Structures are given as C-alpha cells and as structure tokens.
Amino acid sequence: MVKENSLQYFLTKANEIEKRHFSKQVKIGILSSFTINGLPETIRVKCSDNDIECKYYIGGYDQYSQEIISKNSELYKFSPDLVFLLLDVRSIFGDIFHDPYSLSSDDRKSILSKKLEETENLVDTFSKNSNSKFIISNLVIPTFSSFGINETKLDFGFQEMILKFNSNLISAFRNKNNVFVYDFNSFSSKYGQKNIFDFKNFLFGDIQISFDYIPYLANELISYVNALLGLTKKCIVLDLDDTLWGGIVGEEGFENIKLGPEPPGNAFLEFQKTLNALKQRGIILAINSKNNLDDALQVIKEHPYMVLRESDFSCMKINWNDKVENMKEISQELNIGLDSMVFFDDDKVNCEYMTLSLPQVKVVNLSGDPSYFAEILQDMNDFDSLKITDEDLNRTQMYSEQLKRDELKNSNISMDDFLKNLNMDITIKQSNNFTIPRISQLTLKTNQFNLTTKRYQEEEIRKLTDDKNFLVGCAQVQDKFGDNGITGVFIVDKHNSEEWFLDSFLLSCRIMGREIEKAILNYIIDQAKKNNVKKIVAKYVPTQKNKPVESFLPKCGFSQSGDKWVYDVNNSLKLPDFLSVTVENE
Amino acid sequence: MNEKLIQIISKVMNVPSTEINDESGPLNIENWTSFNSYVLLYGLENGFNVKFTMEEAMDVKNVADIKRHLKNHGIQFD
Numbered sequence: 001m002v003k004e005n006s007l008q009y010f011l012t013k014a015n016e017i018e019k020r021h022f023s024k025q026v027k028i029g030i031l032s033s034f035t036i037n038g039l040p041e042t043i044r045v046k047c048s049d050n051d052i053e054c055k056y057y058i059g060g061y062d063q064y065s066q067e068i069i070s071k072n073s074e075l076y077k078f079s080p081d082l083v084f085l086l087l088d089v090r091s092i093f094g095d096i097f098h099d100p101y102s103l104s105s106d107d108r109k110s111i112l113s114k115k116l117e118e119t120e121n122l123v124d125t126f127s128k129n130s131n132s133k134f135i136i137s138n139l140v141i142p143t144f145s146s147f148g149i150n151e152t153k154l155d156f157g158f159q160e161m162i163l164k165f166n167s168n169l170i171s172a173f174r175n176k177n178n179v180f181v182y183d184f185n186s187f188s189s190k191y192g193q194k195n196i197f198d199f200k201n202f203l204f205g206d207i208q209i210s211f212d213y214i215p216y217l218a219n220e221l222i223s224y225v226n227a228l229l230g231l232t233k234k235c236i237v238l239d240l241d242d243t244l245w246g247g248i249v250g251e252e253g254f255e256n257i258k259l260g261p262e263p264p265g266n267a268f269l270e271f272q273k274t275l276n277a278l279k280q281r282g283i284i285l286a287i288n289s290k291n292n293l294d295d296a297l298q299v300i301k302e303h304p305y306m307v308l309r310e311s312d313f314s315c316m317k318i319n320w321n322d323k324v325e326n327m328k329e330i331s332q333e334l335n336i337g338l339d340s341m342v343f344f345d346d347d348k349v350n351c352e353y354m355t356l357s358l359p360q361v362k363v364v365n366l367s368g369d370p371s372y373f374a375e376i377l378q379d380m381n382d383f384d385s386l387k388i389t390d391e392d393l394n395r396t397q398m399y400s401e402q403l404k405r406d407e408l409k410n411s412n413i414s415m416d417d418f419l420k421n422l423n424m425d426i427t428i429k430q431s432n433n434f435t436i437p438r439i440s441q442l443t444l445k446t447n448q449f450n451l452t453t454k455r456y457q458e459e460e461i462r463k464l465t466d467d468k469n470f471l472v473g474c475a476q477v478q479d480k481f482g483d484n485g486i487t488g489v490f491i492v493d494k495h496n497s498e499e500w501f502l503d504s505f506l507l508s509c510r511i512m513g514r515e516i517e518k519a520i521l522n523y524i525i526d527q528a529k530k531n532n533v534k535k536i537v538a539k540y541v542p543t544q545k546n547k548p549v550e551s552f553l554p555k556c557g558f559s560q561s562g563d564k565w566v567y568d569v570n571n572s573l574k575l576p577d578f579l580s581v582t583v584e585n586e
Numbered sequence: 587m588n589e590k591l592i593q594i595i596s597k598v599m600n601v602p603s604t605e606i607n608d609e610s611g612p613l614n615i616e617n618w619t620s621f622n623s624y625v626l627l628y629g630l631e632n633g634f635n636v637k638f639t640m641e642e643a644m645d646v647k648n649v650a651d652i653k654r655h656l657k658n659h660g661i662q663f664d
Contacts (some may be wrong), residue, residue, distance in 0.1 A: 204643060
C-alpha cells in the first residue's frame with residue numbers, strides 16, 4: 001500500500017496554498033450524513049499539487065436533504081461541477097440499525113423499498129435543479145449481527161438488506177449519465193472497517209472515518225475530479241527487464257528469466273495480467289527498453305508465460321537509444337501527449353532522468369519488491385473517465401492498425417500516394433443519441449488538433465444538438481486497415497444568418513495529417529451555401545498543445561481579419577481526390 | 587515535553603507557539619474549533635503514544651487540562 005501523509009499534513013498545507021494561476025479549475029460540493037471535516041481540505045491540497053484550483057462547498061452537518069430539496073440552497077448558489085453525497089447506514093435506517101429483528105422480514109423489505117425510493121427521489125430532485133455531476137455513496141455493510149454466525153441463515157437479514165440497497169442503487173442510476181454510485185463499502189473493505197471506524201471518534205464527534213484514512217478517501221474521490229477535467233492517462237510505457245519479467249534477458253538468457261506460475265515469476269505474471277486488464281478497457285501499452293531487440297522479441301513472441309504479446313503493444317522502442325528520446329518518439333508515433341503517459345521502470349536512475357527531462361510524464365518507480373507491482377498499478381487512479389465508449393474498448397486494435405499504417409508511411413512512397421493507398425472513407429454524421437457520448441468525449445480529451453479547445457459535457461452537447469442555432473456533427477473515418485471510429489467533431493454557431501461561427505473543430509490525434517479536416521470543413525461550407533450564409537468565421541485559440549491546428553485556417557483559405565479568420569463561402573475548397581466522403585441521413 | 591506539546595498545538599491551531607500558554611483554549615484561540623479539538627487529541631495521542639478516554643477528551647477546556655491528563659498517562663512535564 002502506498003503510504004499517505006497524515007491529515008495534519010494536509011490541514012497545514014491547505015492554509016499555505018497561495019493564490020496563483022492554475023491550469024484547471026473545479027468546484028465541488030460535499031454533502032454528508034456525518035462529519036467530513038478534513039476531507040475537502042485534503043482534496044483541495046491534492047488538486048493544487050496537480051495544478052487544479054479546487055473550490056469547495058461543504059453542506060451543513062446531516063443537512064443534505066434540505067440542501068438538495070431547496071432550490072435556493074447555498075449548494076445550488078455555489079454552482080458546483082461535482083457533488084459528492086456520502087451516506088452512512090445509521091442515519092439512513094435510524095433505529096432499525098440496532099434492532100432490525102424487531103421487524104418481520106416483510107417489513108424490512110418494505111422499509112428498504114421506501115428508503116430506496118426516497119434516495120432516488122432525492123437524486124432526481126438534484127438532477128432537475130443542477131447540471132452538476134452527482135456522486136452518491138453506497139452504504140458500508142455492517143459487520144456486527146446479533147445473530148452472529150446465523151445472520152446468513154435469516155430470511156432477508158439486515159446485512160442482506162444493505163447489500164440489496166447497494167445493488168439497487170447501482171441499477172437505479174446505471175443509465176443516468178449525471179449520476180455515479182461511489183463504492184464506499186469497497187473503500188471500507190479495502191482499508192478495513194476496524195481501521196477506519198473508531199467508536200470513540202464516532203461517539204465523540206460523529207467522525208466515521210479515522211483521520212489517517214481521510215487522505216485515502218480523498219484519492220478515491222479525486223478520481224472523479226480528474227475524469228471530469230479529462231486528466232486521464234491514456235498510455236502506459238513499460239521497461240522490460242525486471243519490470244515485465246524478472247532478470248535481464250540479455251544476461252541471463254531466455255530460459256532463465258523469472259516469469260511463470262511459480263514464485264518469484266508469478267509476481268510478473270500478476271503484473272502483466274493487471275496491465276492486460278487495463279489494456280482491455282482502452283489503455284494503450286508501449287515498450288521503452290534498453291535491450292537487444294532480438295532477445296526481447298524472443299521473449300515477447302515465444303515465452304510460454306508471456307501474457308502480453310507483440311500485438312498488445314501499440315509501439316515498441318527496444319534499442320540502445322536514450323530513453324527520453326524513445327519516449328518522445330513514442331509520444332509522436334502514437335500521437336499521445338507526454339502528459340497522458342505513465343512510465344514504469346525498475347531503475348531509479350532511469351526514473352529520475354525521465355522525471356527531470358520530461359516532467360509531464362508520470363513516472364512510477366518499480367525498484368521495490370515485484371510482489372507489489374500489481375498492487376501499485378491497481379492503486380493508481382489515473383485512468384478513469386466518466387464515460388466508457390466503444391472506442392475505449394477497441395482502442396488497442398485501432399492503434400495496432402495505426403502501426404501498420406505507419407509502416408506503410410515509412411516505405412519509400414510520396415505522401416499523396418500513401419494517402420491514396422489508405423482508401424479512406426469519411427462519413428459525416430449528425431449528432432444523435434448514438435454519437436453524442438463520443439462527441440463529448442472528444443471535446444474533453446482532444447488537445448492537439450483542436451481549434452478552440454472548448455470542453456463540453458454530454459448534457460451540453462445534447463442541448464446544442466437540440467438547439468436550432470447550432471450545427472453539431474462528427475466524422476467517422478475508415479480505411480483499408482479498419483475503422484478508426486468517430487474521430488472528428490465540429491460545432492457551428494448559426495445565430496448570425498449571414499456569418500456562421502466555428503465554435504469547435506477538432507480531430508483525434510490518430511487521424512491527423514491525412515487532410516480529413518478539409519472533408520469536414522467542406523461539408524460545413526456546403527451547408528452554409530445551402531442556407532445562403534455568406535461567411536464562415538473562425539478563431540484559433542492557442543493553447544500549450546494545439547500547435548498542430550495553427551495553420552489549419554490559412555491552409556484552407558481563411559483570411560485573417562483582426563483576431564478572427566474569415567472564409568468567403570463563394571470560394572470553393574479543393575478537396576484532395578484521395579478522400580471519399582459520405583454524408584449520413586442525407 | 588512541554589515544547590513538544592506546544593508544537594503540536596501550534597501546528598493544529600495554526601498559531602505561533604509563543605502565543606500558547608496554560609490558559610489557551612477555545613475561548614482565546616479562534617481556530618480552536620470543535621473539529622480542530624478532535625484533530626488535536628488525535629495528534630496528541632499519536633505524538634505521545636497514549637489513548638485518552640472519552641471523559642478525558644471531553645474534559646479538555648485548555649492547555650492546563652491537556653497537561654493534567656497527559657500526566658495521568660505517565661507523561662512528565664517540568
């Protein structure tokens with residue numbers, strides 16, 4: 001377990017946070033049925049360390065229902081981005097907590113339904129009053145039963161009742177995009193109820209989480225903040241020797257490396273299996289290793305216990321080059337920003353060198369006991385997003401296809417011929433229930449080819465889609481290697497009937513450099529012509545990362561006018577002949 | 587021991603150690619809120635490796651009370 005600082009450390013540091021410029025801001029509300037002082041301060045410090053300015057509002061002690069029901073409450077005035085509601089079983093079930101068996105099992109069932117209904121109504125009320133994301137905790141399953149070992153023989157015993165409450169909570173909110181169920185019970189089991197809950201603290205001040213564990217709880221809740229702000233790591237870059245397997249293959253040989261079902265090789269097997277699980281949910285894997293290519297490839301391809309094979313890695317840099325240079329190349333080849341990468345290495349010097357040279361990269365040092373490698377990976381809260389899309393689940397395949405495309409690129413042909421050879425098909429799609437989640441995700445995650453870098457939550461895209469004054473759409477790109485999925489987004493503001501404004505225009509990094517932007521822009525120009533619009537106006541909003549989009553407007557024939565760029569619709573944009581474009585539903 | 591005690595209080599209540607004396611407590615230190623008094627007791631328990639009973643904890647009205655209870659747990663002050 002990664003050791004946390006004490007609560008006192010965070011409370012002291014919270015007083016020392018200076019006023020400065022932060023690259024991101026977040027406003028969180030914390031509501032609770034018990035004392036949670038110390039938690040918001042800790043979250044604020046941890047956010048600040050991550051260059052996020054966190055403002056918070058703490059609801060009155062056990063006042064959460066009133067705060068949610070009253071439309072004029074301080075909670076709503078604060079207009080939070082995220083609201084956490086932490087509940088405890090005592091305050092939800094009152095006296096029943098202590099004497100559940102004074103009631104019949106039927107009565108317990110009907111009380112459960114009533115409590116669930118109340119909770120759902122409360123959350124629905126919140127969603128009507130606010131656009132904020134709402135994170136409601138489930139309940140910690142009580143460990144004490146007056147029936148002792150026979151608790152599990154009872155018809156609808158109290159523990160079963162709370163389990164049922166938790167599972168119904170999940171089904172109630174599974175399909176609500178604004179509402180998330182935080183698994184507080186799992187937090188409690190992870191760190192142990194006996195450690196977290198201290199009767200003296202509870203009886204003295206209704207403190208239900210021991211001070212030592214508040215920083216750990218803060219970490220779990222910050223996962224939601226990072227996901228909301230799109231600060232998600234997308235790619236894990238791995239060393240090989242003593243990281244994916246034990247020993248040095250170049251020294252000890254193929255047969256002698258430690259990897260397999262027996263200790264100590266099973267530690268590496270466990271680590272690889274955890275990596276594989278992350279890969280399956282859309283995290284990209286890559287290799288950055290100083291090694292003889294042949295030795296390393298032999299293990300990756302032929303070792304009987306290797307879990308991760310060649311096709312699982314979207315990029316492999318196995319050579320004797322500088323690891324920092326390798327890292328930059330991986331970033332370029334995968335079109336993933338360095339700040340979206342995590343680097344794992346057992347060598348402290350390599351880790352230090354990487355941290356100093358590329359501070360954007362998150363570096364994880366695996367110099368300790370390999371038994372804990374899997375746990376270190378499982379404890380990271382850097383990979384969360386608020387929505388899982390089909391693209392997440394197919395990402396590795398898409399990047400492996402990208403590898404094949406890049407191989408084509410490296411052969412000796414002209415760029416035009418290369419692009420011709422790709423047989424690209426672009427489908428322009430309208431924003432609708434199927435495409436909205438991905439459109440929102442792209443606005444939240446895309447940094448490089450992004451003209452204005454405006455971030456939109458799903459609900460906001462939905463609103464824009466329904467608004468007649470906006471044109472929202474996206475582009476799906478297929479080529480001979482496969483389907484890249486939805487990888488382009490545009491939002492046009494049509495308030496002015498003479499001049500349309502390009503509110504957002506972006507391409508996912510994996511399809512940059514293929515002139516697809518022209519196909520999308522051409523579609524917008526066509527639409528403008530059909531509506532007798534004279535001009536398309538755009539603005540390039542520079543950020544630290546969107547250099548790749550800088551020349552897009554002039555290249556497509558926009559001319560500069562003050563801080564804006566204007567396109568005369570009477571001009572026509574020459575579309576490269578290697579692009580074939582279809583418009584869906586037209 | 588006295589110095590260690592003052593240091594813990596100064597840190598929790600965010601006041602300079604020179605401003606802390608036996609009479610210091612919720613009445614004259616603004617940050618001495620009920621939550622900070624829990625944090626303080628927790629800090630003292632960890633710092634001096636003792637466990638206060640609830641009655642002792644509730645009885646604390648100022649620094650002199652803290653010293654009295656710490657003495658009961660075998661901590662010596664000169």
